Amino acid sequence: METVHSIFKFIPTQETYVTIGTFDGVHIGHQKIIKDLVAQAKAYNKKSVLLTFFPHPRMVLQKESSVRLINTIDERIQLLEKTGLDYLIIHPFSREFSRLTALDFVRDILVNQLKISKLIIGYDHHFGKNREGNIEQLTEYSHIYNFEVQEIPAQDIDNVSVSSTKIRNALKEGKLKTANDYLGYNFSIKGKVVDGKKIGNTIGFPTANIEIAEDYKIIPKAGVYVVKAIIAEQSYFGMMNIGNRPTLNGDSQTIEVNFFDYSGDLYGTYINVELLYFLREEQKFDSIEALTNQLKADKVQSLNYIQNNIN
Structure with missing residues (x-):
């Protein structure tokens, strides 16, 4: 896959x-569209192209928007690299670009710039100024400019339509299994291991404190999670706490991971942590001793989960 950072450089x-969209999460619905796109392009000797945008349009058009994304742009690229696409075009989204009419977008971008032969889009796709373009207009323009349009219906799980918004909501609510099922892979957090207060060391649960550079990355519900990370090409399991550490009178959110069988120095390195299971909500304990006892119980429960659910 070749990545191109502008429509006009392609x-x-x-x-x-x-195919076109933000593709946040590259979830199972997205994967179905891309698989179909790649297969058809190969069958008819065409090039498969996914056109996406960054920043997310809502970040540009709704300045007060607090939208948080499932993937950073780098994570999105890594996921799309696995799909067999020929080209990924990441176009910088701007207010000026948003003012293109549906006709301008089809004629100037799809037809003249991308040399489109077929457009494969997901259910209820809208585009152009004020999202005025829809499947009916696309079909009309396709006859004028001689390209095909195929709309892929919503991907369902148990009759529930999958969407990036539903996955974000599941993560915020601690419904990790739902989010991971919809994604088709484990949601992950990637960041740099930074110095913490090292309180974990004093109670037998040293932690790697993760700092995420991208402020638009969604952080799941506060609580304790069973997690996995690849460190030096080896898999390590552990438990992650997301929250304000109320027992320790914390005043800001932290992300800390206690790895069960790792004893090396991770400071300054970047790690990618997969979230496997939501163990419990964050809570305040009456003492450090009570917290320590709960962490011991959390570890036992985590190891039981890993033994029974991880191949």
């Missing part, structure tokens, strides 16, 4: 099959 060598 130079097509042959006609393209294209």
Whole structure:
């Protein structure tokens, strides 16, 4: 897959099959669209192109928006690299770009710039100024400019339509299994291991404190999670706490991981932590001793989960 950082830097060598969207999460519904796109493009000797945008349009058009994304842009790229796409175009979204009419977008971008032969889009796709473009307009324009349009219906799990918004809401509510089922992989957090207060060391539960650079990355519900990370090409399990550490009178949110069988120095390194299971909500204990006893119980429960659920 070749990544191109602007529509106008893309130079097509042959006609393209294209899909468009923010693709936050690259969830199972997205994966279905992309799989279909790649297969059809190969079958008809075309190039498969996914056009996405960054920043997220809501970040640009709604300045007060508190939208948080499932993936950072780098995580999105890594997920899309696994799909077999020929090209990923990441176009910088701006207010000026948002003013393109549906007709301008189809004629100037899809037809003239991307050399489109077929557009494959998800259910209820809208585009152009004020989201005025829809499947009916696309179909009309496709006849004028000689390309095909295919709409893929919503991907369902137990009759529930999958969407990025529903996954974000599941993460905020601590419904990690739902989020991971919809994603088709384990939600993860990547960040730099930084110095903490080292209180964990004093009670037998040393932690790696993770700092996330991207402020738009969604942080799941506060609580304790069973997690896994790959460190030096080895898998390590542990438990992660997200929250304000109320027992220790914390005043800001932290993300801390206690790895069960790792004893090396992680300071200054970047790690990617997969969230496997939501263990319990964050709570305040009456003493450090009570907290320590709960952490011991959390570890036992975590190890039981890993033994019974991880192959």
